[in-house]
Amino acid sequence: MDHFIYRDGQLWAEECPVAEIAAEVGTPFYLYSTATLLRHYQLFDDALSWGPHLVCYAMKAASNQAILKTLAEAGAGMDVVSGGEYARARAAGVSGDKIVFAGVGKTRGEIRQALEGGIRQFNVESEPEMRAISEIAVALGVEAPVTIRVNPDVDAKTHAKISTGKSENKFGIPIARAREVYAEAAALPGLKIVGIDVHIGSQLTELAPFEAAYKKVAELTPVLRADGHEISRLDMGGGLGIPYTRSNEAPPLPTDYGALIKETVGHLGCEIEIEPGRLIVGNAGILVSRVIYVKDGEGRTFLILDAAMNDLIRPAMYDSHHDIIPVTEAAPGAAHATYDVVGPVCESGDTFAKGREMPAVNEGDLIAFRSAGAYGAVMSSEYNTRPMIPEVLVKGDQSSVIRARPSFDEIINRDTIPEWL
Ligand code: LLP
Numbered sequence: 001m002d003h004f005i006y007r008d009g010q011l012w013a014e015e016c017p018v019a020e021i022a023a024e025v026g027t028p029f030y031l032y033s034t035a036t037l038l039r040h041y042q043l044f045d046d047a048l049s050w051g052p053h054l055v056c057y058a059m060k061a062a063s064n065q066a067i068l069k070t071l072a073e074a075g076a077g078m079d080v081v082s083g084g085e086y087a088r089a090r091a092a093g094v095s096g097d098k099i100v101f102a103g104v105g106k107t108r109g110e111i112r113q114a115l116e117g118g119i120r121q122f123n124v125e126s127e128p129e130m131r132a133i134s135e136i137a138v139a140l141g142v143e144a145p146v147t148i149r150v151n152p153d154v155d156a157k158t159h160a161k162i163s164t165g166k167s168e169n170k171f172g173i174p175i176a177r178a179r180e181v182y183a184e185a186a187a188l189p190g191l192k193i194v195g196i197d198v199h200i201g202s203q204l205t206e207l208a209p210f211e212a213a214y215k216k217v218a219e220l221t222p223v224l225r226a227d228g229h230e231i232s233r234l235d236m237g238g239g240l241g242i243p244y245t246r247s248n249e250a251p252p253l254p255t256d257y258g259a260l261i262k263e264t265v266g267h268l269g270c271e272i273e274i275e276p277g278r279l280i281v282g283n284a285g286i287l288v289s290r291v292i293y294v295k296d297g298e299g300r301t302f303l304i305l306d307a308a309m310n311d312l313i314r315p316a317m318y319d320s321h322h323d324i325i326p327v328t329e330a331a332p333g334a335a336h337a338t339y340d341v342v343g344p345v346c347e348s349g350d351t352f353a354k355g356r357e358m359p360a361v362n363e364g365d366l367i368a369f370r371s372a373g374a375y376g377a378v379m380s381s382e383y384n385t386r387p388m389i390p391e392v393l394v395k396g397d398q399s400s401v402i403r404a405r406p407s408f409d410e411i412i413n414r415d416t417i418p419e420w421l
Contacts, residue, residue, distance in 0.1 A: 285373020
């Protein structure tokens with residue numbers, strides 16, 4: 001459920017008419033709903049209310065500080081994967097003890113930054129990384145809390161590019177070697193083992209792969225404890241999928257997911273952490289764009305938008321589907337048309353949808369991509385020197401630009417012409 005609904009023939013974001021925001025801000029832009037963000041966070045928090053837990057929002061999904069602050073004030077921790085994300089989370093007011101540092105190649109600079117600024121834990125992904133964390137912690141005279149990310153060799157049954165839990169993927173250490181790696185971690189100075197981490201992929205639409213992975217973690221926990229390690233936290237990762245179409249998709253709900261965690265690892269007496277990104281923000285954001293032209297092609301009609309692949313890369317990169325709806329609701333019985341929905345960028349990959357049947361629209365009309373909140377704005381670029389598009393947040397009847405559109409001068413003045421040129 002989200003808060004982008006038609007009312008009186010117009011699309012609203014909570015208590016704000018989308019067309020009015022478009023008139024003020026210009027298109028294209030991302031638009032987020034506070035109520036939807038908070039609702040989704042709350043669903044996870046409630047689903048884990050059977051025990052001690054922390055929902056660490058995977059801020060890679062959408063990292064605007066206004067979004068982070070909204071979630072942090074509701075109690076969320078953060079999952080960061082870079083020094084930049086760490087700095088952003090801190091700037092948004094998140095304290096270090098609520099930040100989990102994930103990612104397969106943390107640099108020494110990033111490790112130092114997090115140890116100096118405060119960190120809840122590093123999710124360690126390899127032995128060399130573990131040694132680097134140990135060295136830096138010793139040099140700083142601090143103790144680094146760590147979990148080790150185990151790779152359970154489970155097929156997440158999702159898109160290959162976002163599947164991370166198979167042995168051929170670059171993530172974590174093979175679960176079969178966990179005892180050995182934990183033993184080395186325990187022997188290294190400056191590290192404090194606090195638990196186990198697992199994450200098998202993103203946009204999972206079934207619980208079975210989670211179950212398989214979590215059962216392996218449940219088996220591993222007593223083994224590691226018997227080896228003398230303190231396993232007091234289990235980080236179960238993120239990855240719960242969202243419905244991208246209104247009609248036929250029904251991925252498991254956070255409450256089912258929370259129940260599965262309880263069933264598989266609830267008896268172990270650990271604090272549970274999860275790192276959801278997409279489910280919190282995916283359906284809390286839309287991308288609003290304007291039709292520049294409707295062009296008749298050979299046996300097809302192109303809807304040419306002012307948004308392009310640089311603004312929303314997911315369809316080009318993962319062949320992903322986003323529902324596209326007109327901002328002015330089609331009247332009952334109004335004509336439908338079939339479009340290839342494209343952007344203005346000079347490559348055929350700049351296609352959002354092929355043969356999409358939707359209500360007929362005209363030049364100048366506003367449309368919205370649904371489910372664009374996660375991995376939308378954060379994956380955008382300035383390809384074709386197209387300015388990064390604004391982000392807007394609504395809360396009830398209030399709406400604010402939370403990232404402004406840069407001017408051409410701001411973009412081009414970042415280049416430096418060498419003196420010798
Ligand atoms: N934790 C870790 C270690 C991750 O690698 C990820 C996502 C998450 C948590 C959050 O997963 P989520 O709950 O959002 O599924 N750009 C792609 C998705 C990449 C996901 C990367 N890792 C897309 O647009 O579909």
